[in-house]
Amino acid sequence: MANEQQAPAETKKTTEPQPSKRRFGWLNEAIVPLLAILTAVLIGAVIVFVSIPGNKLPTFDLNIYGSRSDWFFSTIPERLRVTLSAFTGLFSGAFGDWTKPSTIPVAISNTLVESTPYILAGLAVAVTFKAGLFNVGAEGQLLMGALGSVAVAAFMPQWFGVASLPAIIHLPAALLAGVIAGGLWGIIPGYLRAKTGAHEVITTIMLNYIALQVMDYLINGVMKDKSATLQRTPFIHENAALPRIISKATDPSLTGGQAYPRLFTTTSSTWDLRIHMGIVLAFLMVGFIWWLMNRTPKGFEIKTVGENPEAARYAGMSITGTVVGAMGLSGALAGLAGTSQVIGLEYNLKAVFSSGLGFDSLAIALLAKSNPIAIVPAALFWGALRTGAGAMQVNTGISINLIQIIQALVIMFIAADQIVRWIYRIKQAEGGKITFNRSWGK
């Protein structure tokens, strides 16, 4: 697929036989992100090595060590050990401690749960990158999606004056509400961009604030669960919940009297997992977006408008329709990310729901270079870092901020890929460039 995107660039060089290029096409695309991650992790390791908390090391004592530098050198083996255990902790938190197989399912499930919204929101941003737009509003669209789905999931039976609705109606209605709410929140800046030229970066940032305040207002107002001390909505109806894949039966008294569905019930703690059908939805969406972008005229239009709007207009494509459509699609995907969090994982919407997922998704789309398939490993990487952080801190006492440093370094190296290319002496790849930056000048 990467080859197809590169097709125009390759035609220039047809005289030169390049058998390996075709075979390793994806590698050309992936090498810079992979090396960026490697470099960031190595720098992270150096930071850990230097900044190990004092209580993990022998105390500096002038009588024993003579000088600060002697002390430092004598602690090097211990520092190496702590640095390694930081990263093994990170790994075991995210993928389980492989010496204790019973910890593996829970850890991997937690990583997948964490990655689910990253995949969906990352796709949302990637779609707009393809269309030459820079959607900073995934956060707001995600919040509106969460709000829309929780409204339907928690209150819809009330509107019809019944105790509950069958799952076959209620669950799709909740999903649809989230997708539509997010989509509408994406269409607004899309329409403003297409009709008035208002820059989508500005409008989406502003709409993020509006979404946040609307959510705060509703959760502290009409949607508040009066019986709860926390600012949150009531628990959603069990028929509107996305099923967990495998877990223990839960005590309904903890979840507002609702017995939430699961595909398989277990009695084993090892298999009591939080993973829910949201991950399946996320993978379906990855497939759908890949198909849309690479196999349909609509996808071609989006990419053409993104790469060269003048040519697209000349070819008779509707710029307005494409921009509004791409933003709407992006908003719908972000809305689905919020929806799956609410009806799959948390079962209610809290005032503290806002969590920067929408902003992390920008980083993920950049890391994946807007390639829908590559969004999956990028999101998994992000999710694994976040999941493993707790175990890392317990093992070594290293501040959890290390994770944010590594994430920031990855993004820096992706954005300034010349640094990575220079360090590892890699030639500039042809094509495959991210096109969003073009929209800034307009």
Next chain:
Amino acid sequence: MNKRIIAFMMLLVLMVPVLAACGTETAATTAPAATATSAEAAATATSAETMPTAATEATAAATTVATAEATTGGGATSEIKIGLVTDVGKVDDGTFNQFAFEGLKRAETELGVKIDYIETIDPKDYEKNIEQFASQGYDLIIGVGFLMGDAIKAAAAKYPDLKFAIVDFAYEPALANVKGLVFSEDESAFIGGALAAMVSKTGKIGAVGGKEQVPAVKKFVLGYEAGAKYVNPDIQVMTVYIDSFTDPTAGGEAAKTQITEGADVIFGAGGQTGSGAIKTAADNDVFVIGVDQDEYNTTFKKGPAPKLITSAMKRVDNAVFEVVKEVVDGKFEGGVYFGNAANGGIDYAPFHDAESALPADAKAKLDEIKKGLADGTIKTGVTLN
């Protein structure tokens, strides 16, 4: 072209030592006897030892590993492990996270328990972070903050054999294995309000609170008002709530507004927002009162702070220490620890650099009020709806 393949090969080569190192590390943890001096390996061994009791349903393989480690680990069976999960923030951020951690550190040195902590980055991680400790069979897991109420409750139901504590939250009805650590914020702020009224020359004082919906914040602000009116019934108290705990700039702006309107003492009760308020107010040369712990040591970095007259303190550290002590002594019961003036759960901070600016009898008067609150002769009269 070959260059890229070479580069990828180099990447693989670079990763080999990392992966190899992982291998040796796991080898070390399975054989703790080999690295008996290493604290980390010992810790893993003890966590494994408690596993057979904590997770009886663990797979056969895991149990075998655990028992194998238990036999080689030896000795440290009696070690009690306490895990702390902070609210969004750090263990040195100058809020109740830090205070709870300090109580825990005191428990480590005085009671010899093993302590670990996880700093929460994001509210949706509460459950996962608590799980991190619970799945390893920590004896007591402490959650810091009201917002963790649901997560602690769920974990307590899932792990009925483990003990939990939560700062600033109490369950109604009480849970058998959870202790809620709550405080009478109004009594603490009452003393601060009384001092504010004593030093105010304009007869106007101000309070900058965090989120109004958080009961602790409201009790602080109302207690402050009540304390000020106890000393001077005619005093005018301006209050403002800001919808954030992490916005020092907004706090500072609110304080400036109150100063413009004549307030000459500002009380900041709302995490970093409140700290921002009192910092700005002190820079604008009015007296300020801190909250939660002695902000002389945190916000004002041990001075000089001639404008910080006191802080309305909640001794979260004492409460955390007490609950750890109960666990160590085997006296832990679910329910509520209620910190108030009578049991030393609340207090006011020393005057530090502001002492010379205060009336000479200020300390005597405040101690009298504290005594009155403790024996019940003075009531703050603060109730939340």
